[in-house]
Amino acid sequence: MKIILLKHGDKYTANDVNCQAEKIRKYCDHEILCLTEDPTDVIIGITPIPERPRLTKWWNKLHAFRSDFPIMERCVLFDLDIDIIDNPFPTIEKIDWDKPHFIHDHWKKDLDYLPHAYETEINSSIFAWTPHKNPEFWQIFACNIDYNTRKYKGIDRYIWDQKLNYGTFDDEIHTKIVL
């Protein structure tokens, strides 16, 4: 398994990456890689964000589902702004790796949003996937990137609204992290 930390643009620094990697190392010995366009001062391994098509911010997470994603092993992505307070890996490792898994924000079930709010109950602050197994996550998005990035405020809403085939981690994940 590989651990991926995404850094794009200037919202987060190399120090944020290095610190998050340090926290994750307390709970696993998997290789940790930074998916970034700017590796300056990042002290962990790098996997470059593909240059084409150019995406902004969190939309770069979707590169993980491309058929040319350079990593073959199972992967878990952690956002840089989540606080890991207990070992999340027992929860992560027991998923069905045939489909991507996300955090379920179950409390959002009770919110009374209308369909065209495109609200979502999933959260990609942590997600786990097997590269090259679910190319539709990228392909549907890539058919109309400009429209999709206008329509959805983030990849969670895109994945939810497109009714893609995903799973969610056991709710115990919420006891291991602070969003």
Next chain:
Amino acid sequence: MTKYIQKSFFDDKVLPLLSFLYTDTMYGKNFDYYRIKDILDQYDPKQIECKQWVVDELLPFINKEDEIAVIGGWYGLMSHMLAESIPNLIVDYEIDAMCVELHDRLKAHENISILYEDGFQIFDDKDLNGKDKVIICTACEHIDEEDLYGALSMKNPHSLIVLQSNNMSHIDSHVNCHPSLDCFIESLPDMEILYKGTKVFDDYERYMVIAK
């Protein structure tokens, strides 16, 4: 809004289209709700003002035999506003099939031709890349900087190009913004600049270059 566009266009074209979309999204899956918002965004007063800016600054440079190409025409506002002022053939290129279909429903002028094609193919086609061509792209912020540079590098040196970009880098779909007009010009191949300007709004700036 009607300062630049005739009220009859909204009465006869825009409002019926929005009504059609509302009804269609109730019963069908051809379109989604967001198309209604996307079309409304096209008619944002700032969008209209910036397209009128193109018309005002470009008209002195246009000859009656010039063919005009609009790249990334969205739902056709740029083409429509040009056609309100000139009879030249206007070819509107768009790679979003839904935009093409909805633009066709909005079309009010016979001199507009709408193509579901990538407009940047113009630069790679010796028949299309002619000197009597005016090429307009008001959405450079949506186009990769290197792709734009590469395409413009192949431009016929006699053809006229009109480009707009902006400094709204916080918008997710904007992959090629610039902090100033000079930075925008620096990102382009060397061309003879015929006009350059900045339109300052309360929350952003839009830049325009007319060049050969």
